[in-house]
Amino acid sequence: MSFPSAPPSAPKRxxxxxxxxxxxxxxxxxVAAGGYGVGRIMVGYEAYKIPxxxxSxxxxxxxQLVVRRANGTEVHRGDLVAIDAGAFAQPSHEGVSVxxxxxxxxxxxxxxxxxxxSVNGKPITEPYINPGDDALFGFSTKVPDGAIFVEGxxxxxxxxxxxxxxxxxxxVIGFVVATGTVITPRSLTPVTAFTDAGLPGTPYSDSTLPTLxxxxxxxxxxxxxGLIGVIVSAVRSAGRRRRAAAAPPVH
Known part of the structure; x- marks a missing residue:
């Protein structure tokens, strides 16, 4: 006695x-790429406000200022730096100053x-200083090793x-690289007053923040x-399962 052959099995999914x-x-x-960018910003940058x-x-x-942490980076003439006010030779106040x-x-x-x-006898033309400033007075000083001379x-x-x-x-805490926030920074253009006068050393320019x-x-x-793709794929998969469950059995 012969029996009908079994129906072909459905392919496994x-x-x-x-x-x-x-x-x-x-x-x-x-998530990994965004987390890398956020992590690098949190580790490498700080926010300050000019008091x-x-x-001016x-x-x-x-x-609002974006400050790139110094981390041993060489300081040059013309740099805008955030400093611990207690690091002056004769500190008059505490906190962070720029x-x-x-x-x-x-x-x-x-x-x-x-x-x-003038620096080392070379006059410096500084177009960024307050043009109405008349409070200039004579002085001359040599900057000691391990130090910098700063002015507003x-x-x-x-x-x-x-x-x-x-x-x-x-x-030196870090370099002021932009105003605004790390997400919406307005970059500050490095000055050329000192290099224009023939002094070596280009002021710090940050290219990392835009990349991050x-x-x-x-x-x-x-x-x-990816999230939209996961949702769409899950919905389609669920639809296929419902259609398969609703289909009549094959005899």
Whole structure:
């Protein structure tokens, strides 16, 4: 006695589709990329606010600042630096202050040659200082090893190295690279006044922050794309399972 042959078995389906797995990987990569960008920003940058007018007109009271931590980076003339106010040779206050570096170790900083600051005998044309500043007075000093000489751009309203002496390099917290926030920074253009005068050393320029912002943005886009892909894949998979369950059995 012969029996009818058994119906062909339905092909086995994988529990998780390849598309769903791919979308999960994309979402995870997005989280990793965004987390890398955020982590680097948190480790490498700090936020400060300008409390007074000593850096006007470059920075005005209330400006939010993005500061790249120094971490041993060499300081050059023209840099805008955030410093521990206690690092002045004769500190007059505490907290964090922002000044412009006008002299490094070994420099002779003097005032004034035709109303211009001079460094090692070279007059410096500083277009960034307060143009209405008449509070210039004569001085000459040599910056000791391991120190810098700083001044505010508003020379008539700045308690800086002219009064409190040089600043220890160990007191430099970081470089002011932008105003605004780390997500919406407005970059500050490095000055060329000192190199234009023939002095070596280009002021610090930060290229890392814009790159990290792209890491965060790219990570966000990948995460959203992956998340949408996961949802769509899951909905389609659930629909296929419902249709398969509703189909009549094959005899």
């Amino acid at each position: 994988s529990g998780v589709s390849k598309v769903l797995l791919l979308m999960i990987v994309v979402a995870v990569l997005g 007074g007018a000593h850096m 007109p470059t920075l005005v009271p209330g400006d 000044f412009r570096v006008v002299g490094i170790a070994g420099d002779t900083v003097a005032c004034c040659t035709d109303r211009n600051l 751009d508003n020379r008539g309203n700045s308690d800086d190295s002219r009064f409190s002496g040089p600043v220890r390099l160990s007191g 912002r792209w890491w965060i943005l790219g990570g966000f886009v990948l995460f959203v794309a």
